[in-house]
Structure formats: structure tokens, C-alpha cells
Amino acid sequence: xxxxxxxxxxxxxxxxxxxxxxxxxxxxxxxxxxxxxxxxxxxxxxxxxxxxxxxxxxxxxxxxxxxxxxxxxxxxxxxxxxxxxxxxxxxxxxxxxxxxxxxxxxxxxxxxxxxxxxxxxxxxxxxxxxxxxxxxxxxxxxxxxxxxxxxxxxxxxxxxxxxxxxxxxxxxxxxxxxxxxxxxxxxxxxxxxxxxxxxxxxxxxxxxxxxxxxxxxxxxxxxxxxxxxxxxxxxxxxxxxxxxxxxxxxxxxxxxxxxxxxxxxxxxxxxxxxxxxxxxxxxxxxxxxxxxxxxxxxxxxxxxxxxxxxxxxxxxxxxxxxxxxxxxxxxxxxxxxxxxxxxxxxxxxxxxxxxxxxxxxxxxxxxxxxxxxxxxxxxxxxxxxxxxxxxx
Amino acid sequence: xxxxxxxxxxxxxxxxxxxxxxxxxxxxxxxxxxxxxxxxxxxxxxxxxxxxxxxxxxxxxxxxxxxxxxxxxxxxxxxxxxxxxxxxxxxxxxxxxxxxxxxxxxxxxxxxxxxxxxxxxxxxxxxxxxxxxxxxxxxxxxxxxxxxxxxxxxxxxxxxxxxxxxxxxxxxxxxxxxxxxxxxxxxxxxxxxxxxxxxxxxxxxxxxxxxxxxxxxxxxxxxxxxxxxxxxxxxxxxxxxxxxxxxxxxxxxxxxxxxxxxxxxxxxxxxxxxxxxxxxxxxxxxxxxxxxxxxxxxxxxxxxxxxxxxxxxxxxxxxxxxxxxxxx
Numbered sequence: 001x002x003x004x005x006x007x008x009x010x011x012x013x014x015x016x017x018x019x020x021x022x023x024x025x026x027x028x029x030x031x032x033x034x035x036x037x038x039x040x041x042x043x044x045x046x047x048x049x050x051x052x053x054x055x056x057x058x059x060x061x062x063x064x065x066x067x068x069x070x071x072x073x074x075x076x077x078x079x080x081x082x083x084x085x086x087x088x089x090x091x092x093x094x095x096x097x098x099x100x101x102x103x104x105x106x107x108x109x110x111x112x113x114x115x116x117x118x119x120x121x122x123x124x125x126x127x128x129x130x131x132x133x134x135x136x137x138x139x140x141x142x143x144x145x146x147x148x149x150x151x152x153x154x155x156x157x158x159x160x161x162x163x164x165x166x167x168x169x170x171x172x173x174x175x176x177x178x179x180x181x182x183x184x185x186x187x188x189x190x191x192x193x194x195x196x197x198x199x200x201x202x203x204x205x206x207x208x209x210x211x212x213x214x215x216x217x218x219x220x221x222x223x224x225x226x227x228x229x230x231x232x233x234x235x236x237x238x239x240x241x242x243x244x245x246x247x248x249x250x251x252x253x254x255x256x257x258x259x260x261x262x263x264x265x266x267x268x269x270x271x272x273x274x275x276x277x278x279x280x281x282x283x284x285x286x287x288x289x290x291x292x293x294x295x296x297x298x299x300x301x302x303x304x305x306x307x308x309x310x311x312x313x314x315x316x317x318x319x320x321x322x323x324x325x326x327x328x329x330x331x332x333x334x335x336x337x338x339x340x341x342x343x344x345x346x347x348x349x350x351x352x353x354x355x356x357x358x359x360x361x362x363x364x365x366x367x368x369x370x371x372x373x374x375x376x377x378x379x380x381x382x383x384x385x386x387x388x389x390x391x392x
Numbered sequence: 393x394x395x396x397x398x399x400x401x402x403x404x405x406x407x408x409x410x411x412x413x414x415x416x417x418x419x420x421x422x423x424x425x426x427x428x429x430x431x432x433x434x435x436x437x438x439x440x441x442x443x444x445x446x447x448x449x450x451x452x453x454x455x456x457x458x459x460x461x462x463x464x465x466x467x468x469x470x471x472x473x474x475x476x477x478x479x480x481x482x483x484x485x486x487x488x489x490x491x492x493x494x495x496x497x498x499x500x501x502x503x504x505x506x507x508x509x510x511x512x513x514x515x516x517x518x519x520x521x522x523x524x525x526x527x528x529x530x531x532x533x534x535x536x537x538x539x540x541x542x543x544x545x546x547x548x549x550x551x552x553x554x555x556x557x558x559x560x561x562x563x564x565x566x567x568x569x570x571x572x573x574x575x576x577x578x579x580x581x582x583x584x585x586x587x588x589x590x591x592x593x594x595x596x597x598x599x600x601x602x603x604x605x606x607x608x609x610x611x612x613x614x615x616x617x618x619x620x621x622x623x624x625x626x627x628x629x630x631x632x633x634x635x636x637x638x639x640x641x642x643x644x645x646x647x648x649x650x651x652x653x654x655x656x657x658x659x660x661x662x663x664x665x666x667x668x669x670x671x672x673x674x675x676x677x678x679x680x681x682x683x684x685x686x687x688x689x690x691x692x693x694x695x696x697x698x699x700x701x702x703x704x705x706x707x708x709x710x711x712x713x714x715x716x717x718x719x720x
Contacts, residue, residue, distance in 0.1 A: 048537070049537075049542070050542050050642070051542075052537075052541065052542050053541070053542060053543055181690075182690070183690030183691055187690075207686050208686050208687045209686055209687065209689050209690075210687055210688070210689055210690030210691070211689065211690045212690050212691070212692070212693050214642075214643065214645075214646040214693075215690070216440060216443065216633070216636050216637045216638075217436050217439055217440050217636065217678075219432055219433075219435075219436045220432070220433045220436050220437075220678045220681045220682045220689060221681065221689050223429040223432045223433065223682070224429070224682060224686070224689075226429075227429060239543065239544050239638075240544035240638040240640070243544075243546075243638065244636075244638065247553065247564070250553065250555065251553075251555040251562050251563070251564050252432070252555070252562055253555070253562065268543050268544070271546045272544060272545075272546045272638055274546065274548075274553075275553075276553065
């Protein structure tokens with residue numbers, strides 16, 4: 001008996017200490033958690049499968065946000081809980097996951113998913129159940145035409161295309177371009193939109209070639225492009241295709257400028273392309289180069305803080321996807337301050353979001369615009385000896 | 393014994409020379425019409441064709457000795473490339489050492505799978521074993537995804553990236569590595585199966601297991617050697633092509649399908665046939681990609697599988713394969 005009591009002692013001391021500490025922490029904050037009932041927000045993210053590089057940083061951001069909000073007293077006295085489900089990058093699993101979150105967990109709103117396919121699979125259920133869905137995917141189709149229940153945080157493919165056309169016309173001052181795109185949904189969608197919008201900007205597309213996502217040699221397409229009067233090459237695809245193309249261009253001695261998509265706005269591209277990637281230019285969110293955001297703005301403040309906190313929590317730099325996840329959580333929790341957990345009111349409140357400084361940009365939604373950002377939230381970035389610089 | 397042996401051999405030769413003539417004509421036409429651009433397409437086709445060939449050889453070895461089609465063959469190459477990344481790019485080992493270690497590890501995986509799964513399925517139908525290899529390929533992909541993530545990984549070229557000009561077309565040194573390695577591999581594999589006792593025994597074990605065991609050939613050992621060999625060649629191929637393909641966990645699927653198409657085209661179980669099949673497939677893909685109207689070059693994968701279906705329908709023994717029944 002005596003022995004047991006003695007062993008129990010340190011536990012009691014630790015517990016007592018924890019209690020005192022937690023009281024002290026709450027004492028410091030302005031607001032306190034006053035209710036036992038948490039505000040639940042669901043999230044369906046691609047934590048495994050091909051889209052895992054998107055979903056994993058998004059999840060980390062949401063956990064970080066949850067910790068910060070609760071440390072500051074939650075929302076209107078309620079603790080916030082993100083219930084995160086993995087859709088394994090599979091549209092069928094995404095739709096099962098959102099149904100589970102809405103019906104079983106009774107969440108107030110849903111975040112997700114990471115990719116366009118999984119997001120579109122969730123949409124009909126969010127709409128049917130009348131629950132707001134804030135996604136982290138860039139596919140143009142998600143918000144065009146506007147679906148009352150779906151909002152997004154990343155810049156759209158259309159904005160990236162507009163930015164690229166601006167760059168071709170104003171910076172490079174070229175009028176004839178070639179397109180080389182991945183034959184998947186992202187590549188074809190981007191190339192179609194470029195083809196449709198280029199003439200309006202005074203840019204002529206002299207040829208348009210494609211490659212398969214798993215192709216390992218694009219010299220055939222490049223020799224055909226070399227024989228055209230194209231003054232610049234726009235490559236629309238994700239890793240590793242564009243990196244292989246930079247190497248193939250070097251091999252063939254093709255010197256025209258390489259303009260990529262936002263699909264290569266990651267360190268992976270620099271690693272894969274190596275020295276051949278030097279000089280490649282692509283559109284990206286300003287978070288990639290925080291100094292491109294006005295120094296005294298709210299936006300810059302939240303980006304700097306986010307990068308610092310994320311680094312401290314995970315010992316890694318946040319990427320743009322981490323930013324999309326954070327913004328989705330931020331937009332919903334901000335609307336919750338007014339609407340609390342009423343699903344329909346929460347949706348209307350999200351739509352009323354105005355000048356909310358997030359990570360990807362300053363968000364403003366309206367009944368006709370569920371994209372939140374615009375083309376000015378993007379910059380053109382150049383790969384310069386393994387680092388990124390802003391193109392002005 | 394098949395009495396039509398002579399006739400079949402004559403027909404095989406006709407098909408072989410017909411193919412060679414067709415490809416030569418295709419190359420000549422492409423180069424004469426498109427000049428150095430056409431030559432670039434051919435070289436590009438030979439590069440991807442060599443990659444397909446190397447995977448196809450692995451299919452052929454296992455098929456020739458066990459009649460099993462190993463749908464995890466592409467995954468052996470995927471593992472080879474990813475292991476090289478860990479051993480050389482990450483751990484900083486010299487490439488030859490990393491190469492050797494990666495090949496040994498994958499060989500052990502291949503041999504281990506044969507002992508734990510295939511060996512215990514003796515007496516079951518070949519279809520059962522084939523389905524087990526599909527399961528194994530999914531397993532290896534999951535392990536790779538878990539260990540290396542889903543991103544493609546960078547691997548430095550063995551001899552730099554400075555391009556070599558050749559009649560107005562250009563190659564990078566890694567292409568030459570792939571060509572050379574493919575040539576050496578096909579010769580070695582051919583000699584092994586036709587000139588060594590072990591290799592001949594393995595073919596005998598596949599053709600007639602009962603007769604082979606009566607003269608002292610162990611079918612069990614034969615299957616083990618075939619799997620180890622196919623895994624080793626698959627891994628080595630994955631390593632040689634890694635600087636070009638930038639390996640990721642999913643790369644084995646397409647490599648496996650293209651390699652299988654090449655093996656079927658050349659005649660399953662026939663190593664030189666596998667190489668011919670691979671090169672023909674690669675050149676056809678790239679010439680078609682070049683000749684197709686703009687925008688369609690990304691869809692040449694469909695061509696490969698169209699060829700696969702046509703070959704299976706019209707000439708299931710492949711270009712160089714002997715019809716079933718007269719093997720050995």
C-alpha cells in the first residue's frame with residue numbers, strides 16, 4: 001500500500017503543476033474557453049496517394065491554426081476542432097468522407113479537398129446537405145459557374161494563365177509562342193484556356209504539342225517546335241515533365257525562353273531540373289517570395305508570422321499548399337465569429353468575407369465570385385541558380 | 393515433336409526480315425523527309441526503346457523459365473532507381489557502389505518473393521501466380537510510396553549532361569549508357585540461356601518440368617534463379633535509366649506495361665526478341681509522335697497498346713517467338 005502511494009506521488013505533483021500552468025496560460029489571454037462544446041469543422045484532404053504532397057502540408061497548417069485559435073480562447077468561448085479525413089487522392093473516398101463528416105460528426109462546414117477531382121466529387125454532397133465547402137484545389141471548373149456552396153483558397157488556373165500572358169506581352173514582348181503541355185486534365189485545361197485567351201492579348205500560338213504524364217523524352221515534340229517561328233515556349237504540366245523538357249531543350253540547344261505553369265512552383269522542380277532549370281519563369285503566389293508583398297500590409301504580417309510559426313512547429317518551410325490549407329481554415333473560423341455553427345448562416349457569412357489577409361492573398365468573396373483572390377495576388381518568379389527571384 | 397518445324401522456322405524468318413525491312417524503311421523515310429529532325433526522332437525512339445527492351449528482358453527470363461508473366465517487373469526497375477537515390481544522392485556513396493548495393497537488394501527481394509510466394513504455388517495454375525505478381529506489384533508500390541513519398545526524385549547523370557552532336561541531331565551521354573547497357577545485357581542473357589548448362593537446364597525445366605527433373609534439373613532452383621536474375625536486370629535497368637526518367641513510386645506501372653508490350657511484340661520468352669520488340673515500339677512511338685498533327689504527340693501511349701492488342705490477336709507468338717509446342 002505504502003509503495004503504491006509513493007509511486008503515485010510524482011504523478012499528482014505533475015498533474016498539479018500542469019493545472020497551475022494551464023490556469024496561468026489562460027489567465028494571460030484576453031478570452032477564455034467557456035463552453036465544453038467544441039465548434040467542429042470537417043476537412044477532407046489527400047494525405048496519401050499522388051496528391052499527398054498537397055494534402056500533408058495542408059493538414060499541418062490546420063493543426064497549427066487549431067492550436068493557435070484555442071490558445072487564444074477559441075471562438076466565442078468555444079474550442080475549435082478540425083476533424084481531418086484522408087481521401088487517399090481518390091474521388092470516391094472523398095465523397096464518402098464528406099458524407100461521414102456531415103452526418104456523423106455533424107460539422108459546421110467542410111474544408112477540401114486538395115485536388116480538383118476529389119473536390120468535385122465532394123461538391124454534390126455539400127450542396128445537397130447545405131454545408132459550405134472551402135477547397136484547396138485550383139481547377140477552373142470548381143467555381144465556374146459559381147456554386148452557392150463552394151469557395152476556394154488557391155489562385156485559379158485562369159489567373160495563372162492571365163499572368164503568363166501578361167508576362168509574355170509586357171516583359172518578354174513576344175507575339176508568337178509554342179505550347180507544350182501534359183496530356184492530363186491539368187495540362188489540357190491550361191493549354192485550351194491559353195489557346196482561347198492568347199489572341200485577345202495579341203499573342204499568336206504557332207504550335208501546340210503534348211506529352212504523356214509518364215513520358216521520359218520530349219525531344220520529338222521539341223524538334224517540331226524548333227522548326228516553328230515561336231519566340232517563347234509555354235510548358236503546362238507538373239513534375240517531372242517540365243524538368244525533363246528543360247534538359248531536352250539543353251540537349252537540343254533550344255534557347256527560347258521557357259515559361260512554366262504554377263505546377264512547378266516548388267523546390268522539387270529546381271532539384272529535378274538542376275542547372276538546366278536556370279532561367280525558367282513561372283507564375284506563383286507571392287508567399288513564395290514574401291518580400292514581394294508590401295512591407296507594412298496586414299498580408300505581409302500574416303505571411304511572416306505564419307512562416308515563423310510553421311517553421312517552429314514542423315522544422316520545415318511552409319510551401320504554397322500549406323498556405324492554401326491555412327487560408328481555408330482561417331476563412332471558415334473568421335466567419336464563425338459572426339455565424340457560429342449555423343450551417344446556412346455560416347455559408348452566407350463566408351460569402352461576405354472582405355479584405356481578409358491570409359497567406360495566399362487578401363480574400364474577398366461575393367455572390368458572383370467564390371475565388372477570393374485575383375491575378376494581382378500572383379507574381380512571376382524566375383529560377384536563378386537554384387533560388388527564386390521575383391520578375392518585375 | 394512438331395512436324396511443321398521447318399515451315400515454322402521459314403515463316404519466323406519471313407516475319408523477322410519483314411519487320412527489319414519495315415523498320416529500316418520507316419527510319420530511311422523519316423530521315424530523308426525530315427532530315428536531322430527525323431534523325432532526332434529516331435534517336436529519341438531508340439532511347440525509350442532501349443528502356444522498354446531492358447524491362448522486356450526481365451519479363452522474358454521469368455516467362456522462359458517458368459511460364460509466369462511477372463507484372464511486378466516494372467517495380468523492380470522502380471526500386472532500383474529509388475534505391476540509387478537513397479544510396480548515392482542521399483548517402484553520398486559512389487555510383488558503382490550504390491549500383492551494386494541496389495542491385496543486390498532488389499535481387500534479394502525478387503528471390504525472396506519467389507521463395508515465399510511463387511514457390512508455394514507450385515502445382516497451382518499459372519494464372520494464379522500471375523495474379524499474385526499483380527498483388528506483389530501493388531505491395532511494392534505502396535512500400536515505395538511510404539518510404540520515398542510520391543515526388544519524382546533527381547538523380548545526376550553518370551557522365552554529365554553535355555550533349556553530343558550527331559549528324560545534326562544530339563544525344564546526352566546518359567543515352568549512350570542506356571544503349572551500351574542494353575546491348576551488353578541482351579548478349580549476356582542470350583549466352584546464358586543458350587551456351588551455359590544452367591541456362592539450358594532452366595529452359596528445359598520450363599518446356600517439360602517432368603522430363604527435366606528426370607535428368608536432374610531442379611525446377612525449383614530454376615525458378616529461383618530466373619526470379620533473381622530478372623530482379624537484378626530490372627534493378628540495373630532502373631538505375632541506368634534513372635537520370636532520364638526521374639524515378640518515383642509510380643514509374644513501374646508504365647514501364648511494366650510498355651516492357652510487357654515489347655516482350656509480347658518480340659515473342660515472350662525470347663531475349664533478343666524482347667530487345668527487337670522494345671526498339672520497334674520505341675521508334676514507332678516517337679516517329680508517330682513526330683508525324684501526328686500538332687497536339688496529339690502526348691497520346692502515343694495508345695499506339696503502344698493498340699500494337700499489343702493487334703499482336704495478341706494476329707500473332708500471339710510475337711515477331712521472333714516460336715509457336716507454342718516447339719520451344720527448346
